[in-house]
Amino acid sequence: MKAKKYYLPRGMYYSTLQERESFYREEFNLELVEEWLSDRMKNVVFAVVIGRHTGIYPEKYRDESSTTILIDEYRDLEDVRDQILEFLPESVYYDRNLYSEKGEVLGQELAFDLDPENITCPxxxxxxxxxxxxxxxxxxxxxxxxxxxxxxxxxxxxKENFTSVRVVYSGRGFHIHVFDEEAFTMSRKERKELAKELKAKGFPIDEWVTSGDMRLIRLPYSLHGMVSRIVTPLDVKELFRFDPVKDERCLPKFLKGSKLDRDAF
Ligand SMILES: [Zn+2]
Incomplete structure (x- = not known):
């Protein structure tokens, strides 16, 4: 069979630097970010990738455009936003490790990454x-x-084993975060085994994320610059009909209006 031409869903396209800037300056909701991290996550390390996949970056960051830049020194979330505005990244992440004041690792948020590319498509x-x-x-x-x-x-x-489980629209697929305390203290070996077991059951997860080898996960309420969508926590009850092409909550302001009709590249 001849390969068909491959697109992103309609209306999804790379954000420009101007669009990234307007999003982080005017729309990025720090109260919601704070609520997401809450008391659970302390001494959070953030990270940005400026232009690894999109090739879009401020000229002065050409040499660092593909590297993962950590934001681990900041006064408060407003300061984090200012640093994001300096880099204008395609992606913003946080480190799932829970650190003590001295930087010791106390545990790790358990998470699952489900991306559409891991699906075998008919x-x-x-x-x-x-x-x-x-x-x-x-x-x-x-x-x-x-x-x-x-x-x-x-x-x-x-949900058969954990009580506090959240689903997030990640921009391309979904993330599942587990907030239970027992999940934070799982060993590396237990995480690896759980990932393997779920993969064997056929779930399209990225084992690397669940095992903890990849600690970074996309920050809820940040902009996914490859698809121009806001990373959005969802109520699981609405998941079955969630449509990121149209859902207002995950559309940045710069996309609302005429640009919605713009074709995917
Ligand atoms: Zn397909």
Missing amino acids: IHGTLEDKMKRHQGLGFCELEFRMVRDETLSLYEEL
Whole structure:
């Protein structure tokens, strides 16, 4: 079968530097970020990637455009926002490790990353097929709907063992965060085993995130600069009909209005 042309869902495209700036200056909601991190996360380390996937970066950061830059020295969240405004990154993350004042690791937030590219699509094939066509980071609306259904199943599975479980629209797929204290203190080995077990059951998760080898996770309420969508925590009850092409909560202001009709690249 001949490979079909591969797009992002309609209306999803790379944010420009001006759009990133207007989002972080006018819209980025620090109260909601604070609420998300709450007392659970202390001494949080943030991180940004300026232009690794989009190739869009301020000229002065050309040499650092693909590196992960940590924001670990800041006075408060407003200061974090100012540092983000300096870099104008495509992505903002936080470190799931819980640190003591002295920087010792006390635990780690348990998380699951479900991305549409990990779905085997009836039209576009497996991740390997997509990579061969250099479409590893693209996805179609069918893959999105499939990953959404998998997220709901994984949520239900996790609720059998954990009580505080949150689902976040990540910009491309979904993240599931577990806030239970027992989850914070799980060992590396236990995390690896859990990831393996869920992968074996067929969940399209990135084992690297759940095992803790990748500690960074996209910051809720930040802008996903590859798709121009706001990373948005969702109520699991609405997940089955959630549509990021239209949902107002995940549309940045710069996209509202005429630009909504702009074609995906
Ligand atoms: Zn597809």
